[in-house]
Amino acid sequence: MPAADDASRTLIPAAAGGGYGVNAKAKNEKLALKFVNFVMSPEGMNVFVKKQGGLPALPDTGFTADPSLAELSEFIGSDRTVPFMDQLWPNPKVQQTMLSGLQEIFSGQSTPQKLLDAMDADYRSGS
Known part of the structure; x- marks a missing residue:
């Protein structure tokens, strides 16, 4: 908040x-x-x-x-x-990456930094 x-x-x-x-x-x-x-x-x-x-x-x-x-x-x-936050994102890919990336973090298949990097890439890709 x-x-x-x-x-x-x-x-x-x-x-x-x-x-x-x-x-x-x-x-x-x-x-x-x-x-x-x-x-x-x-x-x-x-x-x-x-x-x-x-x-x-x-x-x-x-x-x-x-x-x-x-x-x-x-x-x-x-x-x-x-x-x-997701109402200001430029495309739906950012949220989908976040949701699947969180699952990967919880299952030990990824890290918070990898998820943030992937979300940033999707965000920068625009609409």
Whole structure:
């Protein structure tokens, strides 16, 4: 976590969990749009986050968050969040290299330095 000696300056990683869209060539565009509109309505958003255990992306849905999410809500409300690291990576190869490389480290087949070097190479390769 990007922490600081001053707790009021500490940031935490947080981001939206997913997004919805409708493919331009969808076979049932009308039904797909109906689903997206429902999920993005206050009623649909509340159903979604209650089942997911998260926070609504929409303000003022009337949702009462689980008390365990109170501190996260405060960080979000005070603009003290940063994107997860993989949201800023230039391509998906970096994350795949990280995930498989961690398995290799745990199984004794690689080292942290080799993994970092491989991730750096994938990062530098761009998109």
